[in-house]
Amino acid sequence: MIRRLARLLREVARGLPDPDEDPDLGPFCTYLRQKYGRHALDLSPEVWEEGLLELIAETIAEGWDRYGAPSAARDPEGGFVASAEGPGEPIVVRASTKREAYREARREWVKRLLR
Known part of the structure; x- marks a missing residue:
């Protein structure tokens, strides 16, 4: 690409x-x-x-x-939450799996960095 x-x-x-x-x-x-x-x-x-x-x-x-890299943890309300600081507002992603939450937070974080 x-x-x-x-x-x-x-x-x-x-x-x-x-x-x-x-x-x-x-x-x-x-x-x-x-x-x-x-x-x-x-x-x-x-x-x-x-x-x-x-x-x-x-x-x-x-x-x-x-900004540091995104991180993910278990959500007390169920599932997982991933977050990241970066350009713009903080990123917060909730998902059923840790991998999915972390992956989505990373994707958004990289998109913001490259804008």
């Missing part, structure tokens, strides 16, 4: 007069230039893929350091 997204972003950038100035793609092109020391359009599709993976991993790791 990341490979296809990175290649699509690269193709879009190639069609722009100056991808660094694009309000949506510019920040990623700047990130690539700073990370690899060359203009984004001079980088191979594989480097775009690696750059996108690195940016996503960095964002999640920074979120983990800043």
Whole structure:
């Protein structure tokens, strides 16, 4: 999935007069230039893929350091509850199994970090 997204972003950038100035793609092109020391359009599709993976991993790791990861516990009212702090309001998920509650809380937490 990341490979296809990175290649699509690269193709879009190639069609722009100056991808660094694009309000949506510019920040990623700047990130690539700073990370690899060359203009984004001079980088191979594989480097775009690696750059996108690195940016996503960095964002999640920074979120983990800043907010902590979601956690889950037994709900005194039955089932399980999972919670997380993160950007925006706290996340609270109730489910019949601990795994399901934790999984849903993680999913929402990662979505918020990547927005």
